Amino acid sequence: MTITHDDARRRNHRYRLLRDVVEQVEDTVPGKLEITKEGIVHDMMSPGRPHELTAGLVSRRLEKAAPEGIWAHLGTPDVEDEPEGIMRHPDIMVIAFEDMQGEGPFDPRTIVAAVEVVSRSNPDNDWIGKVRDYPLLGIPVYAVFDPRTGTGAVMSDIHQTPDGPRYATRKDFVYGEDVTIADWTISTDGLPRYADPGA
Numbered sequence: 001m002t003i004t005h006d007d008a009r010r011r012n013h014r015y016r017l018l019r020d021v022v023e024q025v026e027d028t029v030p031g032k033l034e035i036t037k038e039g040i041v042h043d044m045m046s047p048g049r050p051h052e053l054t055a056g057l058v059s060r061r062l063e064k065a066a067p068e069g070i071w072a073h074l075g076t077p078d079v080e081d082e083p084e085g086i087m088r089h090p091d092i093m094v095i096a097f098e099d100m101q102g103e104g105p106f107d108p109r110t111i112v113a114a115v116e117v118v119s120r121s122n123p124d125n126d127w128i129g130k131v132r133d134y135p136l137l138g139i140p141v142y143a144v145f146d147p148r149t150g151t152g153a154v155m156s157d158i159h160q161t162p163d164g165p166r167y168a169t170r171k172d173f174v175y176g177e178d179v180t181i182a183d184w185t186i187s188t189d190g191l192p193r194y195a196d197p198g199a
Contacts, residue, residue: 055091112140
């Protein structure tokens with residue numbers, strides 16, 4: 001399929017409209033807002049303690065394993081690719097210190113790895129939407145930690161498919177095993193699980 005200049009302009013205009021909506025409401029609604037090719041994704045619940053503790057532990061372990069100058073950054077800003085029409089907010093962005101300099105969103109092609117802790121309220125966003133979007137953004141490694149099940153996966157090796165760029169390699173793990181994210185291996189011992197909602 002050939003994308004014309006008008007198609008690109010329409011897509012860019014649609015994305016700017018969605019970006020304006022997010023900027024207008026993001027401080028007034030709970031949770032997190034992101035933009036995909038399908039529209040705005042709203043994870044309604046703010047992350048709870050197990051989610052934040054997992055992100056913090058993984059971030060610290062990655063920074064301890066990585067060389068000086070590589071950060072496992074928690075927090076803002078977003079990762080944005082306006083031509084693709086995607087704005088995502090990874091829980092952890094592994095990125096070189098020099099690539100954090102400047103203003104505005106991070107360039108996704110400077111991200112060494114994106115790490116997500118699966119949300120209890122919207123797991124498909126992490127397991128389906130971001131598995132699709134992160135290779136489109138050129139993020140070479142995507143790691144998922146799922147406190148619901150005590151499992152996860154690391155995806156890498158972007159290759160072209162009829163549906164666009166996708167990860168070719170997926171390595172599953174269970175909590176308690178060591179896991180390699182990009183060039184660095186960390187322990188998953190002691191990562192918290194979500195409590196059984198029926199308990």
